[in-house]
Amino acid sequence: MNANRRCFLRAACGVPLSVAAFSVLSQSWASGHRTLRWEDLMPLGWDPMAALKQAGLDPRAVGEGSADEMQASLKLREIWESAPVRQDLQGTKVRLPGYVVPLEYSQGAIREFLLVPYFGACIHSPPPPANQIVLVRLDKPARLQTMDVVWVWGELIVHRYRSDWGISGYQMLARGTVPYRESHTR
Numbered sequence: 001m002n003a004n005r006r007c008f009l010r011a012a013c014g015v016p017l018s019v020a021a022f023s024v025l026s027q028s029w030a031s032g033h034r035t036l037r038w039e040d041l042m043p044l045g046w047d048p049m050a051a052l053k054q055a056g057l058d059p060r061a062v063g064e065g066s067a068d069e070m071q072a073s074l075k076l077r078e079i080w081e082s083a084p085v086r087q088d089l090q091g092t093k094v095r096l097p098g099y100v101v102p103l104e105y106s107q108g109a110i111r112e113f114l115l116v117p118y119f120g121a122c123i124h125s126p127p128p129p130a131n132q133i134v135l136v137r138l139d140k141p142a143r144l145q146t147m148d149v150v151w152v153w154g155e156l157i158v159h160r161y162r163s164d165w166g167i168s169g170y171q172m173l174a175r176g177t178v179p180y181r182e183s184h185t186r
Contacts, residue, residue, distance in 0.1 A: 033095040033153045038117040041131050041170065043084050048129055052076060076126070083129035085158050085169040094172070095153035096134065097180050100144045101165050109141035114165055115152055115172070123147075127166025135161045135168040142177055149180035 052058070052075055062068040098115035101122045115134040116122055123146070127133065136152050144150065154174035161168045 033093045036094045036096045036156075038096075038098075038132055041086060041089070041134075042129075043086055043131075046084055046131075048079060048083065052079065073126070080127065080129035081167045083131040083169060085131045087158055089156050089170070090158045092156050093154070094156045095151055096172075097149065097151050098134070100146060100148045100150060102144065102146055103135075103163055103165070106141065109143050111138050111141045112136065113144065114163065114168060115150075119147055122165035130160060130167045130169035133166050133168035133170075135159075135163070135171045136174050136177075137171065138174045138177070140176075144177065150177045151180055152177050 052072060058072075062072050096115065098117055099119055099121065100110075101114040101116055102110045103112040103114065104110055113136050114122060115136050116128060117132050118128075121128050122133070134152075134156075136154075152172060152174050153176060154172045157171040157173065158169070159171040161171060
């Protein structure tokens with residue numbers, strides 16, 4: 001199976017949430033911020049595969065390189081780009097772990113990046129649904145690298161943003177970041 005096929009199937013068969021399933025207690029570096037898991041950003045009951053199923057396109061059943069695979073891939077991207085967000089999270093102070101996809105470097109530091117739920121998202125595979133991508137705007141540039149794993153905290157804004165790497169359904173006006181460490185989850 002070629003790499004494109006594996007990436008498509010991994011993305012199409014469910015939203016991976018590799019950093020998301022942590023039970024996290026309050027930390028002094030983000031006190032007063034509600035800890036979110038990636039699935040908390042999806043409206044309750046939203047099924048990202050429902051529209052594909054309704055169109056009769058099962059990504060697991062299409063032939064590699066077939067017209068059906070291309071059609072399913074395009075339909076999936078359309079669905080995920082318009083993924084619904086949770087309006088009730090508007091203005092909420094939150095913290096969220098994730099992987100960094102830099103948007104802007106300046107003198108070795110970044111001020112804007114996409115926060116994504118799994119390694120390789122937006123780079124080596126189709127972008128996740130819009131409700132699984134957060135555009136992070138830092139008030140102070142940080143020295144972060146592509147796919148660094150971090151905690152980010154700040155005010156969550158419901159706002160779509162289109163970048164070369166994908167469409168985010170949320171934006172965070174971040175107060176800071178810290179490297180993700182297992183000790184931060186207890």
